Structures are given as C-alpha cells and as structure tokens.
Amino acid sequence: MTLCYLDGRFLPLAEATVSPLDRGFLFGDGVYEVVPVYSRRPFRLAEHLGRLQRSLDAIRLANPLAPDAWRARVEQLIAAAEWDDQSVYLQVTRGPMAVRNHAFPATVTPTVFGLVEELVTPPPAQVEQGVAAVSAADFRWLRCNVKATSLLANCLLRQMSMDAGCAETILFRDGILSEGAASNIFVVRDGVLLAPQQNHLMLTGITYDVVLELAATHGLSAEVRDIADAEVRAADELWLSSSTREVLPIVELDGRKVGAGGTAAGVPGPVFRQMYGWYQDFKRTVMRGA
Numbered sequence: 001m002t003l004c005y006l007d008g009r010f011l012p013l014a015e016a017t018v019s020p021l022d023r024g025f026l027f028g029d030g031v032y033e034v035v036p037v038y039s040r041r042p043f044r045l046a047e048h049l050g051r052l053q054r055s056l057d058a059i060r061l062a063n064p065l066a067p068d069a070w071r072a073r074v075e076q077l078i079a080a081a082e083w084d085d086q087s088v089y090l091q092v093t094r095g096p097m098a099v100r101n102h103a104f105p106a107t108v109t110p111t112v113f114g115l116v117e118e119l120v121t122p123p124p125a126q127v128e129q130g131v132a133a134v135s136a137a138d139f140r141w142l143r144c145n146v147k148a149t150s151l152l153a154n155c156l157l158r159q160m161s162m163d164a165g166c167a168e169t170i171l172f173r174d175g176i177l178s179e180g181a182a183s184n185i186f187v188v189r190d191g192v193l194l195a196p197q198q199n200h201l202m203l204t205g206i207t208y209d210v211v212l213e214l215a216a217t218h219g220l221s222a223e224v225r226d227i228a229d230a231e232v233r234a235a236d237e238l239w240l241s242s243s244t245r246e247v248l249p250i251v252e253l254d255g256r257k258v259g260a261g262g263t264a265a266g267v268p269g270p271v272f273r274q275m276y277g278w279y280q281d282f283k284r285t286v287m288r289g290a
C-alpha cells in the first residue's frame with residue numbers, strides 16, 4: 001500500500017481525492033518539487049524547499065507550511081515507504097474554486113500533496129553507453145525558472161524524444177541552449193564544462209548546482225554562459241542532469257554522434273566519467289549523513 005500526504009493527512013494513495021474544481025486540475029495552477037532520497041536520507045532537501053518557496057513566490061501563493069513542517073512531512077513519508085532509495089514528490093496548488101474563474105479566488109485554500117515513489121536511477125548500461133537525444137525549438141513560456149505543474153509544453157517536447165526512441169529532447173530558444181524537456185544540459189568543449197546561465201528560460205536544477213559545485217571543488221574549469229546551438233553540435237561531450245537521472249551522458253544528438261572526430265565519438269567521455277565518480281562519492285557522504 002502506498003501512503004501519501006494530502007491536506008494534513010497521511011492516507012493510502014488509493015483513498016486520496018481532490019476536487020475537480022481544484023485549480024491544479026483545471027489550470028495547472030500549482031508548483032512542485034522532486035526530491036531524491038538515498039538510504040532514506042533526502043538529498044539537498046533545504047535547497048529543494050528553498051526552490052519551492054521561490055516557485056510559490058513567483059506564482060503569488062503563500063507557502064502553506066513552514067520549513068520544519070515540510071521536513072516533518074517528508075520524513076514521515078520516507079519512513080512509511082518500502083524502499084531505501086526514493087523520489088519524494090511535493091506539490092502545492094492554489095486549491096479548489098467555487099466556480100471556474102481564471103482570476104484567483106478571494107480566499108485560497110492550497111491543496112498540499114506529497115507522494116513517495118521508488119527512485120529509479122539510470123541503469124548501469126545507460127551510464128556506461130550513454131543515451132541518445134533529439135533537439136527541438138523551445139516553445140515554452142517565459143517563466144521556465146518556476147517549477148510549475150503546468151507542464152503541457154514539457155510533456156509534448158519530452159514525447160518527441162520518446163517517439164524517436166531517445167532519452168531526452170534538448171531545447172533551443174533563438175539558437176541558444178536552454179535545457180532538456182525534463183533536465184538540465186551541460187556541454188564539454190576542450191576540457192571546459194559549459195553550463196547555460198540561470199535565467200527565466202530554464203529551471204535551475206538542484207542537480208545542476210551540485211554538478212557546478214563538484215566542478216569547482218575538483219578544479220574542473222567551468223563557464224556559465226549562453227551556449228549557441230553550434231557549440232552544442234560541436235561538443236566533445238554532452239550530459240543531462242536531474243534529480244532522478246543524476247548525471248547521464250548523451251552520446252547521440254539528432255542521429256549524429258556526439259564528439260564526432262574526437263577519440264570519444266559516440267561514447268561517454270572522460271570528463272563525464274570523472275563527474276559521475278564525484279557525484280556518486282558526494283551521494284555517499286549524504287547517505288552517511290555527513
């Protein structure tokens with residue numbers, strides 16, 4: 001039986017119900033977080049709760065819970081789940097309306113939902129061999145820094161890669177790399193890690209931050225700046241990052257091998273292997289509670 005949290009109660013998922021007039025259901029009017037949990041310890045929970053607060057601020061919705069209350073609920077969900085490695089989903093919507101109306105109701109009762117699923121990280125073969133991606137024009141809105149539940153554009157874009165048998169869709173806006181449909185994207189060129197700069201056109205991933213921190217800690221040179229489409233296509237290495245996929249090498253883009261012409265064409269590169277090792281070591285410190 002899967003336990004979830006809904007509006008102040010822990011209950012079996014099968015018994016959880018939400019009003020069809022909930023603004024989350026009718027308008028996608030809500031925000032969310034996905035927190036990975038390793039050995040029953042949440043990874044970067046403070047940072048996830050910080051981003052949740054920023055998303056709530058951006059959509060003008062008061063946080064229904066204080067940080068300690070969020071922590072208590074997350075801990076309870078983690079304790080009740082059957083797996084050691086989990087993915088905790090947290091969502092806040094602007095709650096139910098009396099009548100359908102785009103404008104906010106005078107009184108708002110947010111709907112708070114929490115759910116734990118098993119964390120399924122990429123299988124070793126994917127990490128060893130890498131994955132393929134396609135590219136697409138980024139047709140999302142101009143508030144992509146908000147982790148909003150209104151994800152229709154992301155779903156359509158992600159499905160393009162599914163239809164092509166690929167793992168992710170890499171998005172470009174006006175010739176500049178923004179991110180993946182559900183991940184951040186990194187480029188390696190001449191031994192330098194390139195990361196798109198944080199702005200309203202991309203979500204600043206918690207994993208993105210960890211990757212840049214690990215690069216700084218280990219002396220890998222990194223540049224955070226606009227990355228042109230041509231630079232992505234000429235990359236020595238391409239990676240994606242997200243809470244559930246961690247760091248994953250992309251070895252093919254639009255049917256062309258990444259790193260073509262180099263020694264690591266179409267296979268994960270040496271800088272990825274380093275970063276992957278650093279990331280796994282860093283995870284272990286979290287599992288030990290360090």
Ligand code: PDD
Pocket residue numbers: 034154179180181182183184203204205206207208241242243244
């Ligand atoms: N999404 N950009 C987008 C559009 C995303 O959906 C995600 C992750 C990221 C990476 O963020 P983080 O490193 O904090 O997971 C970037 C989650 C996993 C999801 O929607 O399921």
